Amino acid sequence: xxxxxxxxxxxxxxxxxxxxxxxxxxxxxxxxxxxxxxxxxxxxxxxxxxxxxxxxxxxxxxxxxxxxxxxxxxxxxxxxxxxxxxxxxxxxxxxxxxxxxxxxxxxxxxxxxxxxxxxxxxxxxxxxxxxxxxxxxxxxxxxxxxxxxxxxxxxxxxxxxxxxxxxxxxxxxxxxxxxxxxxxxxxxxxxxxxxxxxxxxxxxxxxxxxxxxxxxxxxxxxxxxxxxxxxxxxxxxxxxxxxxxxxxxxxxxxxxxxxxxxxxxxxxxxxxxxxxxxxxxxxxxxxxxxxxxxxxxxxxxxxxxxxxxxxxxxxxxxxxxxxxxxxxxxxxxxxxxxxxxxxxxxxxxxxxxxxxxxxxxxxxxxxxxxxxxxxxxxxxxxxxxxxxxxxxxxxxxxxxxxxxxxxxxxxxxxxxxxxxxxxxxxxxxxxxxxxxxxxxxxxxxxxxxxxxx
Amino acid sequence: xxxxxxxxxxxxxxxxxxxxxxxxxxxxxxxxxxxxxxxxxxxxxxxxxxxxxxxxxxxxxxxxxxxxxxxxxxxxxxxxxxxxxxxxxxxxxxxxxxxxxxxxxxxxxxxxxxxxxxxxxxxxxxxxxxxxxxxxxxxxxxxxxxxxxxxxxxxxxxxxxxxxxxxxxxxxxxxxxxxxxxxxxxxxxxxxxxxxxxxxxxxxxxxxxxxxxxxxxxxxxxxxxxxxxxxxxxxxxxxxxxxxxxxxxxxxxxxxxxxxxxxxxxxxxxxxxxxxxxxxxxxxxxxxxxxxxxxxxxxxxxxxxxxxxxxxxxxxxxxxxxxxxxxxxxxxxxxxxxxxxxxxxxxxxxxxxxxxxxxxxxxxxxxxx
Numbered sequence: 001x002x003x004x005x006x007x008x009x010x011x012x013x014x015x016x017x018x019x020x021x022x023x024x025x026x027x028x029x030x031x032x033x034x035x036x037x038x039x040x041x042x043x044x045x046x047x048x049x050x051x052x053x054x055x056x057x058x059x060x061x062x063x064x065x066x067x068x069x070x071x072x073x074x075x076x077x078x079x080x081x082x083x084x085x086x087x088x089x090x091x092x093x094x095x096x097x098x099x100x101x102x103x104x105x106x107x108x109x110x111x112x113x114x115x116x117x118x119x120x121x122x123x124x125x126x127x128x129x130x131x132x133x134x135x136x137x138x139x140x141x142x143x144x145x146x147x148x149x150x151x152x153x154x155x156x157x158x159x160x161x162x163x164x165x166x167x168x169x170x171x172x173x174x175x176x177x178x179x180x181x182x183x184x185x186x187x188x189x190x191x192x193x194x195x196x197x198x199x200x201x202x203x204x205x206x207x208x209x210x211x212x213x214x215x216x217x218x219x220x221x222x223x224x225x226x227x228x229x230x231x232x233x234x235x236x237x238x239x240x241x242x243x244x245x246x247x248x249x250x251x252x253x254x255x256x257x258x259x260x261x262x263x264x265x266x267x268x269x270x271x272x273x274x275x276x277x278x279x280x281x282x283x284x285x286x287x288x289x290x291x292x293x294x295x296x297x298x299x300x301x302x303x304x305x306x307x308x309x310x311x312x313x314x315x316x317x318x319x320x321x322x323x324x325x326x327x328x329x330x331x332x333x334x335x336x337x338x339x340x341x342x343x344x345x346x347x348x349x350x351x352x353x354x355x356x357x358x359x360x361x362x363x364x365x366x367x368x369x370x371x372x373x374x375x376x377x378x379x380x381x382x383x384x385x386x387x388x389x390x391x392x393x394x395x396x397x398x399x400x401x402x403x404x405x406x407x408x409x410x411x412x413x414x415x416x417x418x419x420x421x422x423x424x425x426x427x428x429x430x431x432x433x434x435x436x437x438x439x440x441x442x443x444x445x446x447x448x449x450x451x452x453x
Numbered sequence: 454x455x456x457x458x459x460x461x462x463x464x465x466x467x468x469x470x471x472x473x474x475x476x477x478x479x480x481x482x483x484x485x486x487x488x489x490x491x492x493x494x495x496x497x498x499x500x501x502x503x504x505x506x507x508x509x510x511x512x513x514x515x516x517x518x519x520x521x522x523x524x525x526x527x528x529x530x531x532x533x534x535x536x537x538x539x540x541x542x543x544x545x546x547x548x549x550x551x552x553x554x555x556x557x558x559x560x561x562x563x564x565x566x567x568x569x570x571x572x573x574x575x576x577x578x579x580x581x582x583x584x585x586x587x588x589x590x591x592x593x594x595x596x597x598x599x600x601x602x603x604x605x606x607x608x609x610x611x612x613x614x615x616x617x618x619x620x621x622x623x624x625x626x627x628x629x630x631x632x633x634x635x636x637x638x639x640x641x642x643x644x645x646x647x648x649x650x651x652x653x654x655x656x657x658x659x660x661x662x663x664x665x666x667x668x669x670x671x672x673x674x675x676x677x678x679x680x681x682x683x684x685x686x687x688x689x690x691x692x693x694x695x696x697x698x699x700x701x702x703x704x705x706x707x708x709x710x711x712x713x714x715x716x717x718x719x720x721x722x723x724x725x726x727x728x729x730x731x732x733x734x735x736x737x738x739x740x741x742x743x744x745x746x747x748x749x750x751x752x753x754x755x756x757x758x759x760x761x762x763x764x765x766x767x768x769x770x771x772x773x774x775x776x777x778x779x780x781x782x783x784x785x786x787x788x789x790x791x792x793x794x795x796x797x798x799x800x801x802x803x804x805x806x807x808x809x810x811x812x813x814x815x816x817x818x819x820x821x822x
Binding site for chain 2: 295296297298299300301305306308309310311312313315316318321322408
């Protein structure tokens with residue numbers, strides 16, 4: 001340890017004064033004691049005052065000599081001596097205190113942490129089972145995972161992202177189970193991120209995945225530590241990020257988005273049943289509106305005569321063609337969903353009640369839409385919410401409109417072609433080189449399928 | 454500029470939604486023809502009288518009123534008749550739910566092949582529809598309005614398809630099967646007979662045997678039941694007999710008819726029928742207790758009587774020269790002989806003998822002791 005490598009105190013002070021000229025919350029404290037003299041410079045808003053008082057100011061007066069004080073500070077695990085101005089500045093901005101003792105400068109980590117309590121999960125609920133969700137603090141999140149996955153194979157790699165935001169991220173994986181190629185690919189893609197500000201885990205998703213234009217998520221975003229741990233134990237990689245309550249899990253396949261943590265908690269046959277229900281819901285929500293269009297406008301002979309006459313009767317007053325009717329109602333439902341998400345909780349209730357009344361009763365009574373349509377819309381809405389991961393259910397929400405367009409032009413044939421196209425599209429997707437629709441597929445060949453996606 | 458172009462393309466694509474194609478006709482703009490009837494015309498011998506029964510959808514399914522209406526049209530061909538009917542209604546005629554063709558008896562005794570061919574040729578007509586002979590006329594049958602019917606025209610299909618009722622007197626025939634049999638060598642078509650006497654009740658209890666394209670014989674209800682016993686498995690029906698002046702009825706549980714064409718001796722070919730019936734004793738007038746021996750006696754009597762009845766039926770069918778059970782097809786299929794086998798069969802069938810052995814087994818006396 002030669003002192004030449006480190007930053008000179010005078011130089012450091014000038015640098016700080018120059019760079020932090022107009023910063024309001026900069027704090028300079030001079031400590032003087034019988035000719036001995038030290039200077040603290042820190043950002044008031046980022047540092048913990050109690051820690052500074054206890055560890056820096058009080059000790060200065062308790063310890064007799066400046067050498068002792070210097071050694072005392074150096075003994076903290078979180079204190080470093082900066083090598084250049086860049087490091088100094090970055091750490092000050094992060095929440096470190098710069099301590100000038102004679103002609104050396106030391107950085108002491110006094111970051112103020114607003115950890116808050118661990119909240120129960122809000123977007124992925126389970127009936128029985130752990131209910132913790134990630135907090136916005138990365139250390140707490142790390143603790144939540146480590147707590148559940150106690151092995152030395154759990155590796156963590158730290159990185160920072162974003163030129164300005166300097167967001168800290170942690171890549172976590174089980175060193176024995178992870179696939180090296182996926183890990184390499186992830187590191188490469190993360191280092192390629194050029195964005196100034198990275199604030200949420202989904203931004204990483206957007207910046208790393210190609211093709212950029214996708215309908216279905218190929219990375220899983222979760223707020224549940226137990227899901228993260230489960231996925232790590234399956235050989236996947238988790239990316240934690242500071243100031244977001246979500247972790248990114250990769251590679252993700254289509255089936256993952258239809259898995260709730262309940263499946264593991266319940267007895268196996270019940271778990272299979274629940275999963276089956278979700279896939280049925282997928283088909284219902286995607287196909288119902290388009291099938292309605294096809295059956296009422298192109299192929300009424302497929303349904304039973306009773307149903308045909310029922311639809312024909314209830315449509316007798318409807319002035320518009322079937323696809324208009326479907327699109328109107330589905331859009332109304334989308335507006336309702338969107339409104340109830342964005343509205344403050346207090347008003348949210350009103351939106352649902354009014355919307356429900358208008359959609360459910362008034363529209364049919366006015367003869368604008370058929371009775372069957374109301375049943376259909378509610379079935380579509382409910383089944384859409386069955387899909388446990390929000391990113392996926394949004395993708396599915398969009399898909400059904402594509403099917404309606406196909407059904408409008410080509411009837412049942414269009415729907416069948418749409419199904420084929422959708423399966424082809426899903427099979428063409430890759431998540432970090434892994435086939436996306438690998439549900440029942442056997443891993444025939446590990447090579448060759450490495451096209452990134 | 455590039456953005457503008459892209460938006461214009463999008464706009465054009467979206468505007469396609471407003472252009473609905475020629476084939477796009479919503480369900481409420483269609484009239485569903487549920488059945489067609491064909492009769493001979495009384496006035497003009499060249500023309501036929503076509504009846505179309507259409508269902509009118511009701512707005513409120515809870516009320517349960519079903520409406521239908523009939524359009525009768527005299528025309529030379531059915532295609533012509535449909536065009537003429539189209540100009541009498543306000544909506545598109547849709548044959549996607551047409552599930553019945555009623556041939557009036559007079560028409561069916563002439564030649565049904567023209568219409569039958571039309572029904573299997575037309576793309577929107579289902580091959581699963583039910584053809585039947587209508588007595589006294591197709592129009593009368595279509596006009597009947599059974600009070601149990603919930604949807605216009607449904608009663609007749611529920612009965613003919615045996616979805617609704619299960620009767621031993623109904624011979625279920627599909628349109629595709631009828632067309633097949635009309636062309637098949639060695640198997641002749643059959644059709645159920647729908648009769649209406651009052652305007653409320655449809656009576657389907659007989660079967661019409663056809664000579665390829667026209668009705669030749671209509672069997673009696675009892676014969677129809679025996680015919681169905683030979684034609685399919687597990688017919689649920691009842692058979693009665695009188696023993697010592699007291700009536701006995703059994704209800705069949707399982708039935709199975711098999712036959713073998715025995716051609717060992719030329720000139721003395723036989724068709725050996727082997728019928729097994731498991732039944733439950735359902736009605737018994739005699740109040741005395743039954744024992745095992747008495748039961749055997751009942752079984753024997755049933756076997757004997759049924760054997761005779763089946764034999765009579767088969768001989769009656771043989772006399773008409775028809776082959777509704779497909780003996781010829783079986784013979785042709787098992788005696789391949791470079792195109793001469795069907796000639797052999799034609800020579801053989803009129804003098805072939807029938808050996809019928811019916812074995813009735815009474816599984817339960819229906820009595821708890």
